[in-house]
Amino acid sequence: xxxxxxxxxxxxxxxxxxxxxxxxxxxxxxxxxxxxxxxxxxxxxxxxxxxxxxxxxxxxxxxxxxxxxxxxxxxxxxxxxxxxxxxxxxxxxxxxxxxxxxxxxxxxxxxxxxxxxxxxxxxxxxxxxxxxxxxxxxxxxxxxxxxxxxxxxxxxxxxxxxxxxxxxxxxxxxxxxxxxxxxxxxxxxxxxxxxxxxxxxxxxxxxxxxxxxxxxxxxxxxxxxxxxxxxxxxxxxxxxxxxxxxxxxxxxxxxxxxxxxxxxxxxxxxxxxxxxxxxxxxxxxxxxxxxxxxxxxxxxxxxxxxxxxxxxxxxxxxxxxxxxxxxxxxxxxxxxxxxxxxxxxxxxxxxxxxxxxxxxxxxxxxxxxxxxxxxxxxxxxxxxxxxxxxxxxxxxx
Numbered sequence: 001x002x003x004x005x006x007x008x009x010x011x012x013x014x015x016x017x018x019x020x021x022x023x024x025x026x027x028x029x030x031x032x033x034x035x036x037x038x039x040x041x042x043x044x045x046x047x048x049x050x051x052x053x054x055x056x057x058x059x060x061x062x063x064x065x066x067x068x069x070x071x072x073x074x075x076x077x078x079x080x081x082x083x084x085x086x087x088x089x090x091x092x093x094x095x096x097x098x099x100x101x102x103x104x105x106x107x108x109x110x111x112x113x114x115x116x117x118x119x120x121x122x123x124x125x126x127x128x129x130x131x132x133x134x135x136x137x138x139x140x141x142x143x144x145x146x147x148x149x150x151x152x153x154x155x156x157x158x159x160x161x162x163x164x165x166x167x168x169x170x171x172x173x174x175x176x177x178x179x180x181x182x183x184x185x186x187x188x189x190x191x192x193x194x195x196x197x198x199x200x201x202x203x204x205x206x207x208x209x210x211x212x213x214x215x216x217x218x219x220x221x222x223x224x225x226x227x228x229x230x231x232x233x234x235x236x237x238x239x240x241x242x243x244x245x246x247x248x249x250x251x252x253x254x255x256x257x258x259x260x261x262x263x264x265x266x267x268x269x270x271x272x273x274x275x276x277x278x279x280x281x282x283x284x285x286x287x288x289x290x291x292x293x294x295x296x297x298x299x300x301x302x303x304x305x306x307x308x309x310x311x312x313x314x315x316x317x318x319x320x321x322x323x324x325x326x327x328x329x330x331x332x333x334x335x336x337x338x339x340x341x342x343x344x345x346x347x348x349x350x351x352x353x354x355x356x357x358x359x360x361x362x363x364x365x366x367x368x369x370x371x372x373x374x375x376x377x378x379x380x381x382x383x384x385x386x387x388x389x390x391x392x393x394x395x396x397x
Contacts, residue, residue: 011130012134015040015134019141020141028055029054030054033118036118036134036135042122043120046142047071047119049084049117052064053067070098084114091104103120105117108143115143116142161235163181164185168235168278185233186230189273193245194245194247194271194280195242195244195283195284196242197240197284197285197288198217199240200214200263201263201293202239214236217263218234220259222234224254224258230246264293264295268284283299286299307388315392319389326372337365339390341366342387
């Protein structure tokens, strides 16, 4: 503190009052970090234990990578454990191979658990006891802010989970109240979505560590969905996180961004409407016994194997998928053409003679079949699926 104790106490009181007033108007930890930074003339930032930036007074895009790398480096030196074990600010020496000087790090705790870390950079002027005392007050305000946000978030989550759960379980009643709930949650009844299921590789019941891991994964999922501009339509139950992903978004980049270590992802078919959400959700659930940690599994990938193993529902779905789009094209006899191609091993010359059409006509029909099915008939695996589907169709008929 400055040499004059009275002046120091007055300054500390001024900072505490200013921080408290700032907290009233603050909408995020970034606002609180900005207020602390302005009062002390130092750069301040809140991060989680993995270095994810929760709110800072600097340049967010630049700070995100820096903070993550800093925490990783700090973990190796033992500095992170010092903060985790501390109840107050800890002075951290400059970390080798990292830009910047000394830092004060102060844990933010709720009910004894560490929920965030507040960093205060030294900058051009040495850190003082006044900085540490101001940090302690900022940390207290941050804990209250996080608790309040968690309470609001928990209420919103429960309402959102109930809505998505109703969709996935086929309990969506088309009433004004449910349509209003759909609008609030951001679900478009006319939109196309696929149900996705993340299965944590954790035993039930989930331990405290498992619950924290699930919570972090849900938050990363919410952050990713926010970045791509999609509402967080999700439902959490036991060791599963089920969510709806719009057709326009590929699950693969999402899975890569989440970092699927210790979990697996099941992806259902694209569907529309409330009934379709229940169907896609059932697709994802049916894949649960087949899931392997770290991998992404699509329902369509195992449909043929399940049909071969005697699953009647899978066989029906496979027939609809492989042959259904050709129904209604009787003027071009596309279904008959495909049947002959399958029976003749996709030999065009033999098939054209059997059909009694010129080979150029057959090639046109072939292109039309590929277009309607959305596939290439050059794929040998696909040819085998079609041959089996045609054989099943003939047996059923």
